[in-house]
Amino acid sequence: KPASFSVLLLTLLYFISCATFLAPLNMGGVTGQVQFDSNNQTATLNVSGAGSCSAVNISLTVFPVMYGHFAEPCSEANIGVSVFTFTGDPSSASPINVSLLFGQISNLDDLSLSLETCDGIKICTVVSQGQTRLTRQARFTESVAGNIYIRANVNNANPRLLADLVTIGQVNAPEIGINIFGSTSTAANCTILLGSLDAASLTNLGSVKVGNPLSPQKSRLDFSSFRVYSYLLLRVGSSYNCAQVYNMLEKEVRAVMNMRGISGYFNFRQASPFDVTQLSVNLANLRELFGPYHVHNFPVPSVRSGQCSNDNVGGHCNPFAVDTTSETYPVGPGSTHDKYETGDLGGKHMSLSGRSTFQMTFTDFSLPLFGQNSIVGRSVVIHLVSGDRYACASIGYPGAVTVASATFQTPVVGKIIFTQLVNNPLSDVSIFMDLSYGDPTTITTQHHNWHVHEFPISSERDDDEGRCITTGGHWNPFKISTTDSSYALHCKPSCPLCCEAGDLANKYTTINLDTDIGGVKSKHFFTDVTSWLDISGITGRSVVIHE
Structure with a gap:
């Protein structure tokens, strides 16, 4: 047994030290791949469509591409700053010495590779061994907002933390570094955890960058071993911000x-x-x-x-x-x-x-x-x-869902249907709207704000002119200040966490209303990434369309 264990350990170490990382390219007319060999400490280009020049600039950046999410996926705002650069001949498959890269970074999983073509077009992709098997997510709200992802490979190898955080409620907030901590507490929620927090029980995971909505910052931490944390905490001033960690399922x-x-x-x-x-x-x-x-x-x-x-x-x-x-x-x-x-x-x-x-x-x-x-x-x-x-x-959903609907009867008729996976509050919420005026003589109106409000309608009659007054203010569980000048500046589709959770107009778009019941102009479809339905979520509240 000791001999066979030694062989197994040697094989595992050899596998890790001889990792091959691939960066498949399919963007901007460029296809192919860049392959990194950690054993020979080389990079090999096998690309087409990059143009005719003797060298192209290639960078590795700290945050992976989110495929299909952004009009400019390769901007620094979306894939972070460069941690290593080199050049390569796009017409040559000769290995390039990148020993300096592997001297700095042993695990290239979830870095982005950015390549600038001969014509100056920037394209990008995720670098990977193809071994990632786990993604976990925590979402922070209020003063420091954004998402943290924890990823790991087969057998929980190469664990890494990916941070996408911004300061909310300030105009031109400076870039800062902030310490992030892990907790294995069994508390039912963050409120209970913070109410009896023992700081000595927290694990300091390191410092991550926090940008602002107009200048986002991405950062990354690599760990030597994997540990399951139930909560992540950010040290903000003299207190902690807390977020529960959930598995992000395929x-x-x-x-x-x-x-x-x-x-x-x-x-x-x-x-x-x-x-x-x-x-x-x-x-x-x-x-x-x-x-x-x-x-x-x-x-x-x-x-x-x-x-x-x-x-x-x-x-x-x-x-x-x-x-x-x-x-x-x-x-x-x-x-x-x-x-x-x-x-x-x-x-x-x-x-x-x-x-x-x-x-x-x-x-x-x-x-x-x-x-x-x-x-x-x-x-x-x-x-x-x-x-x-x-x-x-x-196209269906990847599991059981909760469905909530807001039904309008006069003067607007139709429904807004909200759909989200059960027991997964960080999962996306699909919003399908089919609304129009019921009276065909009504004049088309445009640019209506629409919001989820705090309370349900308490009026007994749908035609009660005061029915919307009973719904209270906008649903705002993150306590976002709408009176600060930063709100109008930052609350937009590119920063939904800068908005009240219920401010659907600014998170997406205002809506137009006409009399074509069931027509294409009456329909909208949005995917909301910052709200939820169950347990103090949208369900049981109301939607108000403003004049």
């Missing part, structure tokens, strides 16, 4: 197609926001009639004629407003995924044209199941070769 969702003779499914799987999405398509009885297929904006209605129509499921999911009429829009597969609409699945991967059955699996670098651009809860539409819509199905 998402796997499916659109089951069973319409007009077509059967099968579209399956989407993404392990975390820092991982690419796997799309599996399995369809039968296509009869060589079909071509494009897309993710569309809205779910399929349960009972309504023309289920796949534009009025019902809307247009293609296209959060970055990619111009499909441009001469540069790709015709079919071959370009990088950021060049297409997020929802253009057939364009990015493969058309259904000429197929009776279709069974394929693809990797997509711009099809998020997490965050504000998530496709979860929307729909997939199969089109005829001519482009006409033929069949559709809603």
Whole structure:
């Protein structure tokens, strides 16, 4: 037994010391990969589309790319500062000596690789061994807000903490360093933990950066061993801010197609926001009639004629407003995924044209199941070769959900439906709105603010003119100051934690109201990343649309 144990230990040490890290590229017209070999301490480029020049600049930064989340994913605000730079010839596959890199950093997992092409275009991707198996998340609110992610590989190897924090409620708050602590307390919540906190029981994990909403800062801590913390705490002045830690589970969702003779499914799987999405398509009885297929904006209605129509499921999911009429829009597969609409699945991967059955699996670098651009809860539409819509199905959720709805009866009619995973308060909340004026003679109105308010309506009659007064103020569990000048400056879609949780207008957009009941203009779909439904959440409150 001792001999076999020694062999096992030697093999494990050899595996760690000989790690291969890959940075797959699919952005800005550049494809391929950069491979890092920790044993030989080299980097090897195998890329195409970077242009014709003798050298390109390559950087490693502290925070991983969140695929499909941002219009400018490679900015310092989104992937942090550089920790190592080198150059390489994009036309050469000769190994590049990066011994200085491995002298500084042994674990490259979850760094971003940023490459500047010969034309000055910056592209980026996540560096990984492909061994990550665990992601945990804590969300801080109030004065210092943001998300902390703890990631680890198989057997809890290479644990690291990724920090994305900003100071809230101050204009031009300076960048600061702040100590973060771990707690293994079994307290039921942060209030109980802080009420009887024993500072000596906390583990000091190190210092992380805190930026401001106009100048975000990312940071990273690497640990020698893994430990499960139930809470994380930030030392803010003389007190502590607390956040509970939750497991961030892999998402796997499916659109089951069973319409007009077509059967099968579209399956989407993404392990975390820092991982690419796997799309599996399995369809039968296509009869060589079909071509494009897309993710569309809205779910399929349960009972309504023309289920796949534009009025019902809307247009293609296209959060970055990619111009499909441009001469540069790709015709079919071959370009990088950021060049297409997020929802253009057939364009990015493969058309259904000429197929009776279709069974394929693809990797997509711009099809998020997490965050504000998530496709979860929307729909997939199969089109005829001519482009006409033929069949559709809603994209489901990765587990049991809580559903809450706000029903409007006069003068606005319709519903706002909120959906979130059960027992997962940090998971995304899908918000589907279908609202219009019930009276067809009403004049169209625009730019309405809308908020979740603190209390339910206490009026007995829907036509009571004072019914909205009974709802109290905006739901504001994070105690965000709206009177400070920083609120108007910072509260916007790029910083939802800078907003009251109930301020849906500023977190997303104001809404317009017309008289086209059930029409596409009456519908909106948002994915909220800072609210929750159960246990003092949205459920049991009210939604107010302001004039």
